[in-house]
Amino acid sequence: MTSYIIRRLLMLVPVLFGVSIFIFLMMRVVPGDVAQTILGTDATPQALEALRNQFGLNESYFKQYVNWVGGVLTGDFGESMRNGREVLPEIVNRFKLTFELTILAAIISWIISIPLGVLAAVKRNSATDLTIRTISLFGVSIPNFAFATVLLLILALYFNYSPPIGYVSFFADPLKNLEIMFLPSLVLGMTMAAAVMRMTRSSVLEVLRQDFVRTVRAKGAKERITIFNHALRNALIPILTIIGMQIGTLLGGAVIIEQIFSLPGLGQYVLTGITQRDLTVVQGSVLFISFVFVMINLIVDILYAYLDPRINYK
Template sequence: MVQFILRRIAIAIPTLLIISFLIFLLQVMLPGDPALALAGEDPSPQAIAAIREKFQLDQPIPMRYLTWVANVLQGDFGMSIRTGLPVRDMLIQRLPVTFQLALMAMILAVLIAIPGGIIAALRPNSPLDYTVSSFTLAGVSVPNFFLGIMLILLFSVTLGWLPSGGYVPFASDPLGSIRSLIMPSIVLAFATSAVLMSHTRSAMLGTLNQDYIRTARAKGVSEPLIVIKHALRNALIPIITLGTIQFGELLGGAVLTEQVFGIPGFGKMLVDGVFSRDYSIVQAVVLVQAIIFLIVTVTADILYAVANPKLRHQ
């Protein structure tokens, strides 16, 4: 098992190098000259040159890549071209916000999806099953921003129960912080749970028809134990993988949802970075997203092996 984990991590390292190089290249290939953008109106050639030198835009590309990687490894993501502040500080500020949002959305999604999927699978083609299917369809088709706006209209504008946007840091006011993220987590959980639920349903339908379920019934095992211990335990093996990857996607930042609710998270940082052509920010955000996703994928593989005895013993 330890060997499996180590091997899985070792495979991730070259992937990470390739990704980092691509992110860097993409950046170089973007149209527009950041030095020109920074220099303001009617710049003198000297001013442009100075800016180029300051941000090392005058160096050859491989050199710039190596410098960048070396800096990143030391936790230095460079300075924001716009604000002149260290990108690292922005990351440290934004990541916990997105992490909290992703966690809340994921918990909510699992709480809806797993029981919903089980119930649908226990009574296939019943009204309950159709309700679950409709929910799934709605979940994957209703756009996030639309649902977000509707929620704001209902809970903030009409009822006045929840703040319409913004974020209260968890450390200063935990309850207020959770309150501030309730609506965005519902929005994110809606789509996430829809996918998770339909997979839970089909995985449960699959395991409930297995021979070992019949064996358990023949032993006299009670129905709840058969569903939870025998069927769900096996259905969870693919579900764990899916859920982990979904969590990774949520951690990558919800661009639209954060925008709608004005949450200073990771997704909003990316959007702002792109709009202001702030290369170091975009680079840093995309790189961190890639790293998060790699970690999540490796975790998913490891969890899959932990949940599946057949893999554990290989």
């Protein structure tokens, strides 16, 4: 296992190298003058030239890339072209909010999806199964931003409630923090739950057909023990795969949800950087998100071996 983890960590190098080249070139081929976008149409030629020199925009792409990567390797992601703030501390601060949002959404998703998915598998082709499948189908079909918008409209029109604006750290004021984070976490958790619910149902159904489940039942084990101690554990690998992908995506920033609820998370930071053509912000953020996504995949792979002893990484 240790050698496998080391190999996977070494694989980070070419993956992140490829991502860095891709995002660097993508930001350069977007039409328009970066300096003109930042300073506006009324900027003088001298001011435009000074900004280009300040951020090395007059240099060749190769030299710009080498300077940027050299800084990243030493922990310097550069400064924002808009406000001059260092990019890495800003990413870390905003990632804390995104991380909390992801964890809360994941907990809500698991509480809803896994029990209902197991119930649908056990009650296959019954009214309960049909109801759960219908709900999950709606959840998969409706985008989370549409669900969030409708939810906010209902709360505002019928309950005269609007969510608080801004963000307060959990350690500063736990109750205020949970009040702010509950609705966006609920929206993301509900949409995550739909996909996990469908996967749980199909995976548990497949395991329930296997011979070892019949053997467990023949030995007189209680149905609850058969389902949760034997069937569910052996069905968790495909469920864990989709959960890992969802968590990796959300840790990269729930862009639209953060925008709708005015949460200053990593997704909002990236979106703002893209709209403002802030090259250092977008490049650093995407590279950081890629690193997080690869690490989540590594953790999921390690959990595979824990859940299924037959899996042996060499």
